[in-house]
Amino acid sequence: MKKVLSIMIAALSLAACAPKHQEAATKTLVLYYSQTGVTEKLALELQAQLGADIEAIVAEQPYDGDFATTLERCQNEMVAGIVPEVKPIKANIDDYDQIFLCYPIWCGTFAFPIGGLIKNESFAGKKVITCSTFGSGGLQSTTRYLKEVLPQAEVIEGFGIRAARIDKLSEELNRFLIEHFFKEGEVEALPAFMEHQPVTDAEKAVFDEACADYQFPLGTPIDVAVREMDNVIDYEFYVEGINEYGNPFSATIYVTKDKVEGAKAEFTQVIRNEI
DSSP states (O other), X not given: OHHHHHHHHHHHHHHHHSOOOOOOOOOXXXXXXXXXXXXXXXXXXXXXXXXXXXXXOOBSSOOOSOHHHHHHHHHHXXXXXXXXXXXXXXXXGGGOSEEEEEEEEETTXXXXXXXXXXXXXXXXXXXXXXXXXXXXXXXXXXXXXXXXXXXXSEEEEEEEEEGGGGGGHHXXXXXXXXXXXXXXXOOOOOOOOOOOEEOOHHHHHHHHHHHTTOSSOOOEEEEEEEEEOSSEEEEEEEEEEEOTTSOEEEEEEEEEEESSTTOOXXXXXXXXXXX
């Protein structure tokens, strides 16, 4: 009997000292729709930085015209309530823990083939991270909508970048993924913005330099908060204005400017306030 007890104690001791099984690695899929190739760059960079699987969303009736043609088709589909059909995706959603859903912003919302995808897929029990390319903004509003129409999924606001700044993609995406714990690594923490103050003439000049060439009205800056790093200054402008349809709006516009001599200020994102 004593011999049996000794064997059991020894076995338990070995089990206690044995290394614990590591948690299974998170399995990630990047799903994307891209017409011009800009959003495809975002999706491919995500795949590369995360080691993820990737698949394109393909419309049954492709949107293959120029911007004006695509805009006209979108407007017609919106009026008619048409959700475009997309080809079934090959990936089995059940095999993945998280899905990065990448899309451009069209007509103030996600590219219409995303509607076709969510008509076919509920993403039940999955973490869905929204990522978008845009002319001015739209990530926040499309994420809110996707939360409503995908109630069985955990929809998380992810990463967005202006198409005009796609050359900054790799560095900015790396920061986002590390800061939000999607990948390991270290980045220097950004300082907080200072308190908002009335816009000075110098700050108004920075705003105009960043926004004057944009095709749609971006409003007039009322006040601004600033944060300064070694090589760059970021601005958080609160603006008010009249949009292209003659309606009043307010928004927050983010602008960045390198301290390198001759660098031009760029706006990075417009977040329109809900009315």
